[in-house]
Amino acid sequence: MSGQHSAVTIDAEYCTGCRRCAAVCPVDAIEGRQGEAQSINQQKCIMCGQCIQICSGYASSQDDFYDTPRAIKLNERNMPLNLREPLFAAYYRGDFQTVQAVLSGQRFHTIVQCAPAVRVAIAEEFGLPLGRLVPGQLAAVLRRIGFSRVYDTNFAADLTIMEEGAELVKRIKTGSTLPMFTSCCPAWVKFVEDQYPDLIAHLSSCKSPQQMAGTMFKTYGATLDQVAADKVYSVAIMPCTCKKYEAGRPEMKASGYRDVDAVLTTRELAYLIKAAGIDFRTLPEESFDNPLGLYSGAGTIFGVTGGVMEAALRTAYEILAAKPLAEPDIKRVRGETGVRHVTVDVGSMQLNTVVVAGLKNALPLLEQVRAGQADFHFMEVMTCPAGCVSGGGQPKMLLPVDTAHSHRQRTTSTYQHDAELPIRKSHENSAIQKLYREFLGEPLGHTSHQLLHTHYRSETRG
């Protein structure tokens, strides 16, 4: 079970004390003196994994010796025992062995979902160019690894927009708590809970796409496949280390079972593919399974900063302005700047939005909200610098120059994918429409409230 353990750790044996991780940690959770092994203050850590991405303190044969054998380290990290790549000091405890065991057994009906940012990064693990867009090969490989159903987080991103868009419109019309904050990024949510508990009411009550998908798999999805929910094992492939924590949160069992049983990072998926002996480069392109794998362009841009905002605006505009949005590209919300204010004319009103990339950039805005001086209605925050494409579970770039390049390439591919999809707006996704007709009723309705919305905790957790 992923989640409740500390997901992100620094191995004192390999750490050289350079403290470059401390420079990228958005919550100053990394403690230690220069030149000495660092440790992570787990009270503060939001498990974004940016320290893992920047760490270059590898286990070098030049250091005098390491007390702990490599095999024990690999076990501690829950990584493949035959993994040959160098080990770095900052790491996350994975779920590789757990999922591999489930897949090789016959006990479960396994359902997998895949985050938007995985399809623009997984190819890098097989020597393909940075940011190569491979949704078709991704679906194909998940099937070959042995998942019974290959569904998609992108579908659930569309579902999130239906609920979150409706929630925003309702908050505006009823004059309840504004500005509303997005709630897709678990590190951001944990940060608000820990550091700004007085602002919890601003967080959208919507679960993240990962958790919405998990809930749908064990309810609607289980019914479609005519299997009992307790026979479903639900796996999420994520670019994120904090998603492991999110899946393990005790309240995330709306289906009556753990909605997401295990989370693998993009890198861990690559381990699974290699362990299965599959040549990723020669795979044919296949589709995700219907209906919970069908998605719009709005769903796929959730993986980049500004994407949730743009997806929400494509739907909220049509509700508020009561007319079709002619041009789905809302390029003003895109970009690399840490804080982007954009005002959108939705006919009846001017909707003020703000997009934040990189958690630290949210602090001044949170202070504004706290002081009652915020002049915006809706704020998207993604903890990682370029959004989920730059998450802590993505393929590790060894050099800083490649890091920036990889973020750009993955972002470009994400927008390209959006532009090429036949449906661009979440509410036009036919599988979403069918799900509401057959199962959920209406956005913010009773069933949605039970399954797709959550509550937050303000007490300090250990």
Place this chain on the structure above:
Amino acid sequence: MNNFVIADPDKCIGCRTCEVACVMAHGEHPLEQLTEENFLPRLRLVRTAKISMPIQCRQCEDAPCAQSCPEQAILQNGHSVQVTAGKCIGCKSCLLACPYGAIDLVVRPSSTGAKLNTVEALKCDLCLERTGGPACIQVCPTKALYQVEGSQMAGRLQQKRRKAAMGVVKVSGN
């Protein structure tokens, strides 16, 4: 005089990024293809309680490694000392001769068919074939590494002597 790369221990934070960059510059491996065995930087971080800095070849003018090589696999080449990989027989003389420990011997187990291992003496080649020069210098987050141009050595010394002379002028009050 030869060029060489050296680190300023006061600036070095010991992050090993230079080592990683060196491996990448000489192989272009993505992480997934790297193994502990082929992760072979040509400069090595030294860490003690008081100091951290990478150590690499000083490109000696009368290079002991080259002197000791029975196969003339290590030779002066332009403004540096270079190893000709194919000539190395793995005798380890250069490893013993180098006063800096800047040479490593890589032994790759024999591939199918071949009877013997393949070997290569590995040391800093100043990234001669890389556009942009030494990769370690480029990636260092604290700019602790720099290249000393042998041709500028005379000028550097001249400057230092001038400075020293000015110091004496101040002391004597003239």
